[in-house]
Amino acid sequence: MQQPVEDPAQHCDVVVVGGGPAGLAAAWAATDQGARVVVLETASETGGNITGAFVHTICGLYAPAETGSHAFVNPGLPARFATALQAVGAAGEAETVGKVRVVPTDPGRIRRVIEQWCAARPGLRVRLGVRIHEASLALADVRTNTLLGRDATGSFRITSDIVVDTTGDAALAQQAGASVEGHPDSERQLPSYIARLAGVPAADTAGYGRLRWTAALARAARKGALDPRAESALLRPVPGSKDAFLTLNLSRSLVLETARERLAEEAGRTVDAVVAHLRANREGYSDCQVVASPRHEGRREGTRMRGRSRVNAEDVLAGTRSEDEVALSSWPIELWQDHRRATFRHIGAPCGIPLGALVSASHPRLGTAGRCLSASHEALGALRVIGTALATGEAVGIASALAADRGIALAEVVPADVRLRRDATISG
Numbered sequence: 001m002q003q004p005v006e007d008p009a010q011h012c013d014v015v016v017v018g019g020g021p022a023g024l025a026a027a028w029a030a031t032d033q034g035a036r037v038v039v040l041e042t043a044s045e046t047g048g049n050i051t052g053a054f055v056h057t058i059c060g061l062y063a064p065a066e067t068g069s070h071a072f073v074n075p076g077l078p079a080r081f082a083t084a085l086q087a088v089g090a091a092g093e094a095e096t097v098g099k100v101r102v103v104p105t106d107p108g109r110i111r112r113v114i115e116q117w118c119a120a121r122p123g124l125r126v127r128l129g130v131r132i133h134e135a136s137l138a139l140a141d142v143r144t145n146t147l148l149g150r151d152a153t154g155s156f157r158i159t160s161d162i163v164v165d166t167t168g169d170a171a172l173a174q175q176a177g178a179s180v181e182g183h184p185d186s187e188r189q190l191p192s193y194i195a196r197l198a199g200v201p202a203a204d205t206a207g208y209g210r211l212r213w214t215a216a217l218a219r220a221a222r223k224g225a226l227d228p229r230a231e232s233a234l235l236r237p238v239p240g241s242k243d244a245f246l247t248l249n250l251s252r253s254l255v256l257e258t259a260r261e262r263l264a265e266e267a268g269r270t271v272d273a274v275v276a277h278l279r280a281n282r283e284g285y286s287d288c289q290v291v292a293s294p295r296h297e298g299r300r301e302g303t304r305m306r307g308r309s310r311v312n313a314e315d316v317l318a319g320t321r322s323e324d325e326v327a328l329s330s331w332p333i334e335l336w337q338d339h340r341r342a343t344f345r346h347i348g349a350p351c352g353i354p355l356g357a358l359v360s361a362s363h364p365r366l367g368t369a370g371r372c373l374s375a376s377h378e379a380l381g382a383l384r385v386i387g388t389a390l391a392t393g394e395a396v397g398i399a400s401a402l403a404a405d406r407g408i409a410l411a412e413v414v415p416a417d418v419r420l421r422r423d424a425t426i427s428g
């Protein structure tokens with residue numbers, strides 16, 4: 001592998017653009033295979049929807065509850081990460097909720113684990129606050145990807161054998177003219193806004209208390225006693241803390257009428273109204289307050305990369321498996337088209353995600369993972385969850401390191417080799 005050259009002209013094996021759960025998993029897995037990796041993240045910290053939007057449950061780690069299996073469905077990096085979170089109290093014990101099994105987390109404490117996992121890998125460099133202003137991606141006759149960008153330290157130029165777009169929105173692919181697909185805002189899954197509250201009575205964050213709380217808020221919103229935008233809200237406890245997360249599900253009309261950069265601010269105003277309403281009207285809320293606000297609303301669906309293969313709803317529902325699979329998806333198809341309720345289509349068994357769904361159809365040295373992998377709108381309702389983002393990130397990270405090591409394109413990597421390398425990390 002080529003050694004990195006210092007700024008202004010750097011070369012590394014793998015550049016990962018977007019440091020959410022998928023990008024981090026890709027970067028950690030590629031580094032563990034011996035690759036020199038740089039993560040370029042536009043925000044002031046990594047963690048994506050976890051640290052930026054306070055998404056506080058890891059889904060997609062286990063097979064459907066009715067199978068009775070409590071084993072991790074992807075026993076590599078997703079299992080190691082969830083176990084590491086539990087070991088330091090950043091995650092609670094797994095819980096069965098109806099037909100699924102989930103791990104509740106505290107995003108604030110996950111942040112520290114992410115920092116430790118990055119610091120433990122000398123082959124990994126993370127650059128924050130990055131804006132990429134030019135991207136030229138490798139094609140058949142050009143073997144190197146070149147990105148021009150800027151961060152707090154100034155302008156930089158970086159080249160790599162492989163680039164992985166885990167921006168959640170295929171932002172790099174779009175910028176570089178690679179094949180993408182997506183839906184307009186009028187059809188995408190709706191976002192939610194999550195804030196952390198203190199001073200919430202424990203009875204409202206457990207069992208039927210949660211349902212009664214949601215119903216009381218919806219009644220107040222319908223009657224005009226509260227901002228009508230608060231008609232769909234949920235409360236969940238923060239593991240290991242007395243705080244609670246309030247999730248406000250944002251309506252289609254709010255999303256369409258509000259500029260994207262102002263959506264979180266508008267939603268934050270509604271959360272303030274909810275807190276004021278609770279303090280004035282509900283017993284036990286006299287000390288209730290917002291103790292942490294997210295950087296942005298939680299974004300479920302963006303533009304996706306067009307891959308060499310694509311996962312469709314039928315694959316998820318039938319539990320399709322293939323020779324080319326490198327990760328498994330085990331979450332039901334959960335779609336938020338209406339802010340008042342999600343629809344769920346449950347599955348009997350996990351489905352395989354082929355390596356081709358993580359490799360660009362147009363650019364052979366461009367990979368992807370997480371919520372901008374190659375999938376239909378419906379299939380993404382299952383594949384976008386954090387457990388699966390970690391698994392697809394791990395797979396494309398291993399594939400990228402293999403490609404860089406062998407001097408081949410990502411499109412030439414054999415899926416069985418990725419599985420072998422991943423299984424070696426599990427048994428070793």
Ligand SMILES: Cc1cc2nc3c(=O)[nH]c(=O)nc-3n(C[C@H](O)[C@H](O)[C@H](O)COP(=O)(O)OP(=O)(O)OC[C@H]3O[C@@H](n4cnc5c(N)ncnc54)[C@H](O)[C@@H]3O)c2cc1C
Pocket residue numbers: 017018019020021022023040041042043046047048049050053055056057058059060130132166167168169171172191192193297298299300369370371372384385386387389
């Ligand atoms: C409201 C909500 C609730 C959810 N609930 C759950 C749940 O309970 N359990 C679960 O498992 N999943 C849940 N999810 C899904 C899950 O949070 C995401 O799908 C998951 O975060 C996907 O990870 P990702 O890395 O693909 O994308 P993201 O987490 O979105 O990370 C993308 C990263 O790329 C960065 N980026 C974007 N553009 C650029 C650019 N041009 N250059 C550099 N960096 C860029 C972003 O800043 C971000 O850090 C929820 C999602 C939402 C929105």
